[in-house]
Amino acid sequence: MASYTVAYEKSKSFFEAYERKAELQHQTHYCPGCGHGIVHKLIANAIDELGIQDRTILITPVGCSVFAYYYFDTGNIQSAHGRAAAVATAVKRARPDSIVLSYQGDGDLAAIGSAEILHAANRGEGITVIFINNAIYGMTGGQVAPTTLLGQKTTTTPFGRSEWNEGYPLKVAELLASLEAPVYIERVGLGNNKQIMQAGRAVRRAIENQVRGLGFSLVEVLSPCPTIWKLDPVDAQRRVREEMPKTFPLGVFRDRTKEAAARPRPPAPPPIAEIPRILSVANGLPRTKAESQRSTIQVDLRVKIAGFGGQGVLMLGEVLAEAGLDAGLEVSWLPSYGPEMRSGTSNCHVRLASRPIDSPLVSRPNALLALNEPSLDKFLTSVEAGGWVLYNGAALPDGCARADVHTISENFTQLADELGDSRAGNMVMLGALLEATGMLSGDSIRTALERLVKSQRWLEIDRQALGRGREVARRGGFHAS
Amino acid sequence: MSHDRSKPDRGRVELNSEECKGCGLCVEACPPKVLRLAGHLNRYGYHPVTCFTHGCTGCGICFFVCPEPGAIIVLRATALEAETLYA
Ligand code: SF4
Ligand code: SF4
Ligand code: SF4
Numbered sequence: 001m002a003s004y005t006v007a008y009e010k011s012k013s014f015f016e017a018y019e020r021k022a023e024l025q026h027q028t029h030y031c032p033g034c035g036h037g038i039v040h041k042l043i044a045n046a047i048d049e050l051g052i053q054d055r056t057i058l059i060t061p062v063g064c065s066v067f068a069y070y071y072f073d074t075g076n077i078q079s080a081h082g083r084a085a086a087v088a089t090a091v092k093r094a095r096p097d098s099i100v101l102s103y104q105g106d107g108d109l110a111a112i113g114s115a116e117i118l119h120a121a122n123r124g125e126g127i128t129v130i131f132i133n134n135a136i137y138g139m140t141g142g143q144v145a146p147t148t149l150l151g152q153k154t155t156t157t158p159f160g161r162s163e164w165n166e167g168y169p170l171k172v173a174e175l176l177a178s179l180e181a182p183v184y185i186e187r188v189g190l191g192n193n194k195q196i197m198q199a200g201r202a203v204r205r206a207i208e209n210q211v212r213g214l215g216f217s218l219v220e221v222l223s224p225c226p227t228i229w230k231l232d233p234v235d236a237q238r239r240v241r242e243e244m245p246k247t248f249p250l251g252v253f254r255d256r257t258k259e260a261a262a263r264p265r266p267p268a269p270p271p272i273a274e275i276p277r278i279l280s281v282a283n284g285l286p287r288t289k290a291e292s293q294r295s296t297i298q299v300d301l302r303v304k305i306a307g308f309g310g311q312g313v314l315m316l317g318e319v320l321a322e323a324g325l326d327a328g329l330e331v332s333w334l335p336s337y338g339p340e341m342r343s344g345t346s347n348c349h350v351r352l353a354s355r356p357i358d359s360p361l362v363s364r365p366n367a368l369l370a371l372n373e374p375s376l377d378k379f380l381t382s383v384e385a386g387g388w389v390l391y392n393g394a395a396l397p398d399g400c401a402r403a404d405v406h407t408i409s410e411n412f413t414q415l416a417d418e419l420g421d422s423r424a425g426n427m428v429m430l431g432a433l434l435e436a437t438g439m440l441s442g443d444s445i446r447t448a449l450e451r452l453v454k455s456q457r458w459l460e461i462d463r464q465a466l467g468r469g470r471e472v473a474r475r476g477g478f479h480a481s
Numbered sequence: 482m483s484h485d486r487s488k489p490d491r492g493r494v495e496l497n498s499e500e501c502k503g504c505g506l507c508v509e510a511c512p513p514k515v516l517r518l519a520g521h522l523n524r525y526g527y528h529p530v531t532c533f534t535h536g537c538t539g540c541g542i543c544f545f546v547c548p549e550p551g552a553i554i555v556l557r558a559t560a561l562e563a564e565t566l567y568a
Contacts, residue, residue, distance in 0.1 A: 002489040004556035008544040014551075024525070026500050026551055032527065033504035037548025044550070071550065193510050193542045200545070226504075233504040 011044035013053045013073055020070040029067055033233020035190045035223025035240075036065050039132060039199070040072070043101065046204040047074065050211055056099045059088045061108035064138040064225075068103055082113025085120035088127040093266050099210050102129045107137045110146040110170050117176070124181030124215035126263045128206045131172060131218060133248065134225040142228040146170040149247050169247050173220045177253035182216045184209050185254040189222040191241025195250075205257070213262035222248055299329055299354045301439060302362045304379055306347035307371025307392070309337060312426030315452075316369065317348035319430060322448035323440050324352035332360035347375065352439070367437070369429055371412075373397055388437060390429055408432055410472050416465055424465040431469020436478035492539020495554040498529035505530075507543035507553065516543060 017025040030036045047053050057075035060068040061084045069076035075098070079087040088102040102120075109117050109131050120127065136154060137143040144154040144161055147169050151160040161169075173187040184206055188199035199221055206217035222244045224236035231239060270278060303320060307313045314335050321333040330353045337346035349362035366387035370376035376391055377400070383389055385404040392412045401407070410432065413425035434440060445466065453459045473479065494516075501523065508516045513536040518528040530552075539557035547553050 002558045004493050004539075005559050006554060007492070007539055007557045008541045008553075008555040010551040010554070026497070027502065027525070028549060030548060032502035032548075033506055034548055037550065038546065041545070041548075041550055193546055196545050233506050234509045237506060237509075 011041065011048050013044040013047040013056075014040075014071050015073045018070045020067060028071060030064065031225075031227040033224060033226040033236060034064070035134060035221065035225070036068075036132060038190050038196060039130060039203070039221055039223065040068065042196075042200040042203045043103075043130060043207075044072065045200065046207050049204065050099075050208060052099045052207075052211060055097060056101065057091055057095070059084045059091065059100065059102045061102075061104040061113075062139075063105040063108045065103060065105055065132065066139070082108050082111070083116055084108065085113065085116040085125075085127070085129060088129075089120050089123070089125045092125060092127050096126075096265050099207065100127045101207065102127055104129065104131055105138070106131070106133045106135065106145045106147040106172075107140070110172055114146070114170075117172070118179075121176045121182050121216050121218065122179050124183070124263065126210060126213065126215050127217075128210045129216075129218040130203060130206070131220045132223045133172070133220055134223045134228075135169070135244065136225055136228050138225050138228050147172070147248075149243070171248060173218070173248075173253045176218060182218065182254050183214045183256050183260045184217040184252075185220075186218075186252045187220040187222065187248060187250050189240050189245065189250055190224060191222070191237055191244075195241065198250075209257055212257075214257060214260050215263045220248070222250075299352055299439065301350075301352040301367065301437075302365045302384075303350040303352075303367045303369065304347060304362050304365040304382070305350065305369040305371070306345070306375035306379055309346040310423075311346075311371045312423055313346045313371060314348050316426040316430055317350045318452055319427070319445070319448050320350050320352070320440075322451055323444040324350075326444040326447045327352075327440055329353060330355065330357050332357045334360040334362075345374065347379075367433060369433065371425070371429070376400060388433065390433055390436075392425065392429065406436070406478065408436060408473060408476055408478060410476075412469070412472075415468050415472070419461055419464050419468065421461055424461050427462045427465035428469040428472070431466035432473040432478075433469070434466070435470035435473035436476075489558065490535055490537045490539075491558050492537040493556045493558075494532050494537055494543060495556065496530050496532060497552050497554075498523045498531075499525075500549050500552040501527060501529040502549060502552075503527035503529055504548065506546045506548070510542050510546040512540060512542065513538060 028037050047056055058072050060078045062081035069078055084102040084104045088100045092100040133147050135147045135149055136145050142154050143156045144166055148161045153160050173185050176182055177185045186202045188202045189195040202219045206219045209217045222240050224240050226233045226236035229236050305313050305317050317333050321331045324331040332351045334349040351357050364384050366384045368379050368383045369390045371392045383405050387405050389405050389407045391409045394411050395409050412428040413422050415428045416422050416425040449462055503518050515532050515534050515536050516530050517533050519531045523529045541555045544553045544555045
């Protein structure tokens, strides 16, 4: 009786059981004959052979292989569509001793992620990219991909891909090999056993390069997708072997593994204690008043500030929020503006509260600061009954009055003009709000201004502006406390 | 492929029919053609692969073409015995 020993078995870099479902804990989710499973095995074998399971981090894409993290017993991060190479960059830089593998399909890498892969390769990041090219979008049901072959029928090229309509198949390996930085780029196939063994060697080399500390390595793998190609697995394998290489020739496109110097390690991050100095808050982070000094009044201020860009909408909100911080309140500040930085509409949402803030969005303000008429029109109806409306105009326009809110109408910009700069209109308005509502101490506002306004001249103008605003409120009979 | 049935096979495969998806890639790739898909279905509705005859060489080709990590284990006759067997 002959005795036998195991020559090949499931890699120990795979989990014993896959927790993706209660059932099917021992099968992958891939279709029968899919190339992903084969490449997974090649990667897992390489990890075993190189003894790097405990320091490998696999970055998975969006697409059929989105679930690769169910199988690999390594570190796993699943990234947003197309961003795997960017995520891999970050992980490798933050953890230079980790072996970071970016696993991406052609929809992910060559379409939505084309910018990320191009620049990661161009920077020569010390990562390994395994790129599965099956010339189609699999998970989403068979749409044309950048890598689809000319003439190939897909759901979105029902008459076949045409160079006039969809352009030529994108040759990722050749494209990236035109860059200076990459160390190793090879295209392999899964067309038969011989090709698969070559693919295994290429995958191993690409990972080994990283273990050696070299730069960017990529292996493009021509891979069958029997389901979407509507071929049985054996015929799909034949297509990989006989048809795909006519467009995507196999071979090594870049090999500088012998002469390439190890990539310099990124400098060590500064010690935590150094960070305040680097951020120029060396004298400590902004102080907040101790819990005991907090007002016992429950504050829940929801402010919407709206106007045109350049009117100081965002700055007004910032001063308010900063003062809230100083007063020991919970604070949020959410700017929202169009693409125009000048003369476009701009608004900002500020919340000050004694209790934790759920959402920084203010959709039902209890104070509206409208710096112009369109902003008033737009947001007046959203103000809560009993709330405050401050309008930058001598009187509310016709048909705009609301009996159930407090209103202060004043040409705040003109008051600022009198102080010498119309841009201080925002602070006049803020002064009126503070006086009318009695929220926040003068101290907190002064502290906030000092933190935010660096120019002495402006500090002076803003102080005067706040004072003018307070006068306006008092004159109107609004004076809290 | 001629095969001397009086001698034990140089290799052996352990096939896990509950992990096999019946894609047939191993059947196609096996050089001595000792594999085929079974007539019956496994729990998931696939015809699982079986080894139906002698002659496995333990080459491992079926393992590498198979997309499922755990469907196939390939074993080889231990070196010592293989030597005596084939001396
Ligand atoms: S759709 Fe294609 S790529 Fe996706 S799992 Fe199925 S065979 Fe594989
Ligand atoms: S090990 Fe080789 S001979 Fe044996 S079943 Fe697999 S492919 Fe066939
Ligand atoms: S290659 Fe794997 S999944 Fe396909 S029939 Fe053979 S054992 Fe089953």
